[in-house]
Amino acid sequence: MSDTPYSEPDVAASPGELLRRQREAMALSRDEVAEALNLRPAVIDGLERDDYEEVPIATYRRGYLRSYANLLGIDPAPVLAAYRARSGGEEQESKVTPVHVVNKPPSKLGAWLFRLATLLVIAGMVGLTLMWWQSRGGSEPPTPGDNAPVAVDSLDGTTITEGGDAPGDELDERTGDWTQEVAATRAEEADAETDAGTDAADSAGEPAADGDEPATADADVAADDSSAAGDDGSETAAEPAAEPSTDPGVLELTFNEQSWTEIFDATDARVFVGLQQPGTSATVEGEPPFRLTVGNATGVELTWRGEPVDLTTRTGANNVARFTLGE
Secondary structure, three states, X not given: OOOOOOOOOOOOOOHHHHHHHHHHHOOOOHHHHHHHHOOOHHHHHHHHOOOOOOOOOHHHHHHHHHXXXXXHOOOHHXXXXXXHXXXXXXHHHHOOOXXXXXXXXXXXXXXXXXXXXXXXXXXXXXXXXXXXXXXXXXXXXXXXXXXXXXXXXXXXXXXXXXXXXXXXXXXXXXXXXXXXHHHHXXXXXXXXXXXXXXXXXXXXXXXXXXXXXXXXXXXXXXXXXXXHHHHHHHHHHHOOOOOOOOOOOEEEEEEOOOEEEEEEOOOXXXXXXEEEOOOEEEXXXXXXXXXXXXXXXXXXXXXXXXXXXXXXHHEOHHHEEEEEEOO
């Protein structure tokens, strides 16, 4: 393209004629020029015929003429000068007159109508919410301080209760109720024992007054029974404690603190799950290996195959131990 001899443009010629002559001298087609300039062939044809209906904006016309001239390797100044000489008046007419927009402040009536419409929308949403709540059988809407527990399904299929009162408060309430029930039960047992003792004393006092010997014989038999019971009790106390099981399919857990524990065996069956209270123990049987999740692991003792398992080294965040035993 640069090897083509450059000829001085004819000033009297139109800009389209100058571009067309140079294009033909370089043996280029309109399609090739359109592809090089990323324009439609109709735009190139209009520029060469000085017909600018395809490009109604004067700024775009000058830009296309300059790009066309640079593509052909000629100076764009004569082309633009010829364009201004032929269409100088038309460019003046094509200038856009700016429009002055006057922004009027909104009227007070419009502002009040907007506020009223907003209040009506909010009232409608509140009414619909109350109707929906009543349709679901709710007696009163929930309050921000409502701490009712929420049941959440975990990824492994278990259900975990979240929210509500703190576990310590719930434990204190249950402990208080249990203490009251135990106290009432003991009071009833004490009354029953008192009544039974009174009846026994009355029944035993009548033979003693008559001076019969069977009462003495009964006392001797009772003494012999008590001594025999004492011998049996001492023998029972002397028996050694049961040793931990060495069976690999048996786990023994002792809960010194409250803990939520879940155990799966090799068959993916959940062999143990639940919230365990302090002072309780459990024996779990299954097929190893076991997958364990132990909450509050520092308060739990685990024994497997007769040996204790250190849970502190397996404890992660929130004092929860998740591991597999017996792989």
